[in-house]
Amino acid sequence: MAFRLFIRIFLLAYLLASAPARSLELAGYLPSWRDTPAKLALLEFVTKVTDVEGDFFVPPERRIAVFDNDGTLWSEEPWPVPLEFVFYRIRKLSPEHPDWANEQPYKAVLANDTEWLRLNGRGAFRQLSAVAQAGISTDQYEGLVQEFLANARHPGTGLRYADMAYVPMLELIKLLQAREFEVYVVSGGDLDFIRAYAPLVYGVARANIIGSHPAYKLDVTANDVQVLRQSETGSVNVGGYKVVNIHVHIGQPPIAAFGNSDGDLQMLRYATSGDGLSLAAILDHDDGQREFAVSSGSARLAEEAKGRRWLRISMKHDFDSIYRVSGQ
């Protein structure tokens, strides 16, 4: 193992030192990555699929890359950010609802009772979500999300959430886009939530966000057509549904996929099921010092990743810096 690692680092040094301008230019896109085998694998992949004279060339119209969002492009600890938004909204609305102080699940949010919230899970979250964000137009909802992102701060780092996007992953998106990849975010999180910040923070266009979403209803008046968010679920974008929605939205399999949990397993498989060169990677949250040390997916995901030689990216070892700015 140590020998293979040595070989790969040697190859990276070789690539960086002896390669022509193109590879050096590629490496220049990833300044927040350390010179590790993971970085080498990413550079090798991009170099090969864009080398028109090589055996692994993929034409631009087939260069599709998909990224999971929560836990892959930004933190999902201690709670996924869309849930933090729901808590924020409940706190904002609480002055109009004095009864909430004694009524669950509101009480737990207002008292910051994380234990109760973890125990009561999905049911509580669904009720809170409905109160916090249903019945308004998607435009109004985006405005609320932007207000949240401008003001709220992560309980651990004290950073604004948009500043907690992982800079190395943003650099990777930029590198892929510069090499004519069409980059999509494919998330179990809320579509309208991600659209409120992804164009600015990730550099990914609104049309390239695929997410879960509530049932929508039209509000048609004489001079306006608005899309309203309902409290019922419309589409859930996890697991196999990620693949189906990639088909519906993009119409072809990705050749590169990045995730961090079992909800990404089918998407990672889909990306690596074609004939040509492809890349699937799992981001490991193994940095208890700078972020969180939590397991990325189940033993099943780990086994499949090993069997299929998917890349594992270690936040601890492969990321030189994580955030754009430092926390408090």
Add this chain to the structure above:
Amino acid sequence: MAFRLFIRIFLLAYLLASAPARSLELAGYLPSWRDTPAKLALLEFVTKVTDVEGDFFVPPERRIAVFDNDGTLWSEEPWPVPLEFVFYRIRKLSPEHPDWANEQPYKAVLANDTEWLRLNGRGAFRQLSAVAQAGISTDQYEGLVQEFLANARHPGTGLRYADMAYVPMLELIKLLQAREFEVYVVSGGDLDFIRAYAPLVYGVARANIIGSHPAYKLDVTANDVQVLRQSETGSVNVGGYKVVNIHVHIGQPPIAAFGNSDGDLQMLRYATSGDGLSLAAILDHDDGQREFAVSSGSARLAEEAKGRRWLRISMKHDFDSIYRVSGQ
């Protein structure tokens, strides 16, 4: 009315004669259009929203144009082409099913009994569709559609269906794309069907097709992930659903929309509901000589189009030629 027409034609002549190179270049994109007020309206719109110094400038990332498919980009008479495909498949499969000769709805297809088919409508079509195209992968399905498009010919013109795309509309798509519009096809027809030919025939990418589709199921094997088409309906993309799906896929309202039936009404409204300059147009099938003389939508659509000053494009008066090649 005649005077207003004269004024507009005069304006067009003026625009074409006196305008700087840019407008002439724009007009050059529409060689199959006659110099009528409709052409003028289209050129004026594109000129205004792309004029960075003018009052109506729209930045490229907001230049979204949506086109209905059947009846707007190609013929839907005597049957929508996806239905002709189903009939074609039934005829192809019939040697394996000798009983079909005496069993409806197959019998009607094999005997070309259009009267029976029109009388028995949706139920029959659903049954035929299920037999013709369910349970196969989307890749297999696209292969079958391409085989159909390469071989089948329209019963009236004798042309291949791909040659029955309306050339003036294709020129319009090209003009919009050249002016940094993102062009989408938003159709009640089958998503996978349109993807089988739209990139080549329309120049619209796979990811820019929004259509109806069956329920999908994944077929995951050790080395492959395939998306299978089921016989159940998955998503129906007509009327208000066109608006919801534009939100889900694109994430912002179009500023230009083109349709030809009541199923496009909400989409046309949505395109013209914003604050900036926008354009909605209805294609009139009023050319019994060169195509078909059928009404484009109900009295309600006509009234709304009039009240909102939507553009009406006349195939008879505004199209100089219709198809890329001549029929038999």
